[in-house]
Amino acid sequence: MEFVHILSEIIVGYIALFILTKWLGKTQINQFTPFDFISALVLGELVGNALFDEKTGLSHILFSVVIWGILIFTTEIITQKSIRFRKVLEGEPSIIIRKGKIDFNVMKKNHLDLNQLQYLLRSKDVFSIRECEYALLETDGTISVLKKAEYTYPVLHDLNLPIKPITLPVPLILDGEIIDKNLTLVNWDQNKIEQEVKAHGISSTKKVFYAEWKEGEALHLQTYD
Numbered sequence: 001m002e003f004v005h006i007l008s009e010i011i012v013g014y015i016a017l018f019i020l021t022k023w024l025g026k027t028q029i030n031q032f033t034p035f036d037f038i039s040a041l042v043l044g045e046l047v048g049n050a051l052f053d054e055k056t057g058l059s060h061i062l063f064s065v066v067i068w069g070i071l072i073f074t075t076e077i078i079t080q081k082s083i084r085f086r087k088v089l090e091g092e093p094s095i096i097i098r099k100g101k102i103d104f105n106v107m108k109k110n111h112l113d114l115n116q117l118q119y120l121l122r123s124k125d126v127f128s129i130r131e132c133e134y135a136l137l138e139t140d141g142t143i144s145v146l147k148k149a150e151y152t153y154p155v156l157h158d159l160n161l162p163i164k165p166i167t168l169p170v171p172l173i174l175d176g177e178i179i180d181k182n183l184t185l186v187n188w189d190q191n192k193i194e195q196e197v198k199a200h201g202i203s204s205t206k207k208v209f210y211a212e213w214k215e216g217e218a219l220h221l222q223t224y225d
Contacts, residue, residue, distance in 0.1 A: 083177055093144075095168075097135035100148065110137055121145065133166040172219075173197075173211035186213050197221065 078085050094106045096117065107117065118129075120143040126132050134146040149163045170182050172193055183189060196219045197205050205211075212220040 081175075083174055091139045093136045093138050095134065096137045096143070097129065097132050100130070100133055102129065106137070112137065117143075134168050167215040169212050169214045171210065172213050173205055173208045173221075176206040176208060176224075178205055182213075186215075188213070 094110055096103055096106050096110070096112070102114075102117070107113070117135075120137075121127070121129065121132060121135065124143060124145040126135075126145050126147065131147055131151040132145055133148045136144045138144060146166060146168065149166055150157055170186055172179055172182050172186070172188070178190065178193060183193060193211070194205060197208060197211070200219070200221050202208060202221065202223060207223050208221055209224045210220075210222045214220070
């Protein structure tokens with residue numbers, strides 16, 4: 001009977017976790033933030049410990065999985081709706097190399113040393129820091145790299161083409177919310193962004209899902225439609 005009980009709990013736990021994974025969506029795997037990692041560990045522990053506890057029945061396993069799933073799902077909904085709450089749970093990317101120079105303070109803040117940075121750069125086919133113009137440490141611990149113009153492919157020096165300065169695109173609107181600190185970075189203000197949005201035939205910044213500024217180019221806008 002003991003083996004039958006364990007078998008039934010394993011099957012029920014497996015099915016419950018499978019349904020929960022499908023319900024929560026692919027972001028649990030594709031965008032694995034530190035919070036997602038901890039939540040996955042806790043969920044696994046809830047089911048794993050229940051299998052070897054004789055006092056824990058199938059109803060207890062299902063109840064634990066459902067409640068934890070609701071908490072995670074609610075958190076995902078809140079992070080989609082609120083940028084501030086999203087930053088608290090998921091964090092935000094950090095510019096660790098800016099205009100070819102390593103930002104020591106950002107490295108210290110993210111507990112990253114030079115060996116780790118070099119490893120992350122090599123994973124992006126950058127074997128020398130001198131090749132890198134910008135590097136962003138993403139919330140999941142990976143790194144995104146924007147190479148200097150002369151090191152992009154095909155190499156501009158080989159084609160005898162003029163080298164244009166590299167600029168980092170700056171998001172100005174996310175989920176209908178204007179990012180004030182980013183406006184300051186590009187020397188814009190509230191009136192300027194509103195004028196640009198209206199020039200694109202959009203009545204309000206609240207209707208803009210995403211807006212990106214890049215030097216020398218028109219503002220890139222995308223609405224919710």
